[in-house]
Ligand code: XLS
Ligand code: NI
């Protein structure tokens with residue numbers, strides 16, 4: 133992307149320029165310590181490995197409200213006289229921020245980018261207008277769209293779900309937004325299209341026909357797939373699992389649930405998974421676990437990079453800073469050969485108490501450095517540490533002889549019994565967890 137700093141009609145982050153890479157000895161809060169876009173790690177640059185994206189909704193729309201009070205941040209781009217004027221100013225602020233940060237991608241919901249409207253023609257016109265603006269800004273800055281999506285959970289009409297709503301009228305209304313958001317994504321060259329379940333789930337099983345709702349969801353996704361392909365969308369459709377919140381039970385609970393659902397409905401050729409760290413932890417897994425499940429199914433498509441708070445049982449969407457998390461994630465990503473056309477979208481927000489404009493920069497810088505370090509460490513672990521060898525050796529007994537026959541499906545219970553009889557009691561083999569954990573620390577400290 134271009135190195136000049138894009139500034140629209142007005143500068144929204146004055147005093148902050150292009151964020152430089154200064155290396156590990158720098159104490160400048162507004163500089164990268166590890167993320168060096170052009171640095172090569174293995175065969176690719178850091179930028180090519182990580183494909184970072186800024187989330188429009190957390191960074192430029194939400195001002196920090198919580199159930200106990202309103203937002204704490206005042207956005208200078210939120211001052212225009214009309215909803216469209218405010219949306220245009222927001223786009224200017226967004227592209228200035230993303231360019232100054234040096235991030236290659238962004239992601240949006242339809243109504244983050246353009247004003248919502250109950251009137252369908254007005255909603256569609258608003259979105260088309262803002263697609264025109266965003267397209268111009270993309271051209272001017274080189275910033276690209278990682279994925280688009282439709283917000284099918286905020287408007288009260290979706291309180292009982294969108295594609296899983298018991299009322300067909302709401303399902304049809306949801307199609308308006310998905311059609312428009314898909315078309316916007318295609319017009320802006322979006323590389324993926326996301327479905328996060330939103331309110332696709334239920335609160336009370338007594339009033340819910342779960343099978344019917346899930347079948348309807350599959351039909352709706354199939355129609356979206358068909359429309360997307362018919363208008364030239366070549367990228368991945370992505371499902372983003374989450375176990376709960378806002379509904380008690382979300383249908384897209386976790387990776388394993390979504391893999392099964394996609395296969396059951398013949399959607400696994402077009403759809404992959406977008407795994408969010410905080411959603412994985414809410415479902416009782418680690419981030420790495422849900423990544424691995426998706427990857428093993430050949431369906432890991434993209435990542436929403438954030439973290440939860442271990443004390444809280446909800447989606448806190450904090451910026452990722454935990455190096456164990458990023459090493460664990462990058463091990464999965466590198467072993468599958470990368471994420472493209474997916475990427476790492478910072479579905480994360482600064483804390484309500486973080487009210488200064490530079491907090492948004494520092495939050496992204498920290499997240500990018502954490503993943504860049506995770507990338508370096510995971511790469512070194514795979515390429516030059518004993519890790520892969522140790523793990524392979526653990527399973528060596530399946531690589532030759534009767535073990536290999538078994539793994540290839542050429543064995544029988546009877547044959548296994550005879551083997552067991554001949555070999556005697558199996559020797560104890562240590563799992564050596566501590567040795568592996570120490571190795572991770574050793575490489576992290578290098
Ligand atoms: C909410 C989700 C949402 C999706 C996009 O928990 O993470 O932000 O990423 O709709
Ligand atoms: Ni989330």
Ligand code: NI
Pocket residue numbers: 328372408436479
């Ligand atoms: Ni998300």
